Amino acid sequence: MLEAAIRVFHKKGYASASIQDVADEVGVLKGSLYHYIDSKEDLLARIFEDSAGRFTAMLDEAGGLDERPVERLRSFGRACSLWYLKNIERVGIYATEWEHLTGKRRKEVMVIREAYERRLAGLIGEVKAAGETAPELDVNFATYFIFGALNGLPDWYRRRGPDSAERIADAYADQIVNAVVGGAR
Amino acid sequence: MLEAAIRVFHKKGYASASIQDVADEVGVLKGSLYHYIDSKEDLLARIFEDSAGRFTAMLDEAGGLDERPVERLRSFGRACSLWYLKNIERVGIYATEWEHLTGKRRKEVMVIREAYERRLAGLIGEVKAAGETAPELDVNFATYFIFGALNGLPDWYRRRGPDSAERIADAYADQIVNAVVGGAR
Structure with a gap:
């Protein structure tokens, strides 16, 4: 059901899509x-x-x-890039439609989002604690920088086409690590 | 007029805003x-x-x-981050509303966008040609990575609040340079 909703929301936009469209995509009656x-x-x-x-x-x-x-960070960077590239439609919805959530649901989504941002910040913090970054690295800014870069993937990937997802994921993992450890002396 | 339109589109969303709203914001009649x-x-x-x-x-x-x-790239990274942070509303519209453009206008915007992406790719290509990057750096992937990170700025900046724009811009400029040159041996 979620996969069908993702296809429908992606194709028509959340605002124009209806539960009926999703039911049609699943192949069941709306009541179900x-x-x-x-x-x-x-x-x-x-x-x-x-x-x-x-x-x-x-x-x-x-x-x-x-x-x-640093290798844990690289591993996350690679896995997350690959997941984005294999879930372009879902990530597109994630990036553009969250403003349609209201009230309690919106708050819950923000809480979850901040939780996984803090988790990535924790991973980057360990790289810093291991002395592998520039001493002045701001862990929060690095976290947002990296999520921004990842969130931008679906847009250009859709425009550009046929690069191998594995090649992109390797390149992104390297750039994520570089962005964090690059200034170390 | 553009600044008024940016405020209105930002506040109401492009889809719900009307020319009348923009005229009201400017303080002129719609006909003008x-x-x-x-x-x-x-x-x-x-x-x-x-x-x-x-x-x-x-x-x-x-x-x-x-x-x-590499210093030209850092300088662009800093200037562009600062511009994003001082034009949060405009950049938000840029990021989310471009799909509302149709036909010839959409094509034109895509052409312009690809032109400045190629310009940034050129700047990164010069860093690579100077031997300051890992030899395997993919200039296009690095360009998209950096634009993604920049495009993510308005969203978290709005959520988080009072960091100094100058501090963020310095951090982003460093991370942009690091992402590009970090893997050099």
Whole structure:
């Protein structure tokens, strides 16, 4: 159901799409969807929660590796870039439609988002604590810088076409690490 | 007029805003605006052209500095970050509303955008040609990576608040340079 909603929201835009469109895409009656969700906004919130869960899982996995902090960061950078490239539609919705969430749902999504931003900041903080960055590195600015670079992927990838996702993910992982450790002396 | 339109589009969203709203913000009759523009979409296209002009000017200025390529890149990174931070509303429109442009106007905006992406790629290419990057650096990927990081600025800056724009711009300029030269041996 989430995958169908992602395709529909991507194609028509969240604002113009209806629950009926999603039901048509799944191939069920609209009433059946209402067993699982209570509104279109609920569906959008589910997409966000599900995506945030994947982020958290990627951060967990990279953070749990028995390697130097800088290699844990590289591993997250690579995994996250690949995930973005394989979920272009979902990430596009994530980037542009969150303003359609209101009230409690919007607050929840912001809380989850800040939680995984703090997780990435933690990973970068470990690289800094290991003495592998410039001493003046601002961990928060680096976190936002990196998320910005990642969030920009779907847009140009869609425009440009046929680069290998693996090549891009390797390049992005290197640039993420470089952005963080590059100024070390 | 453009500044008024930016405020209105930012506040109401482009889709919900009307030429009447913009006229009210400027403090003139709607008819007066039609001397200068022929539609709301025309106004949006003007905002884009004007912003792209500033990008090009920043790239010209940095590219014309009598310094090493890496310092020209740092200078652009700093100037562009500062400009983003001082034009949060405009950049937000740039990032989210371009899909509302149609036909010829959309094509024009894409052409301009690709032109300044190529300019930044040129600046990065000079850093590479000077032997200051890893030999395997992909100049195009680095260009998109950097634009992504810059485009992400308005969103978190609005959420987080009171960091000094100068401190952020210095940090971003360093991270931009690091992302490009960090892997050099």
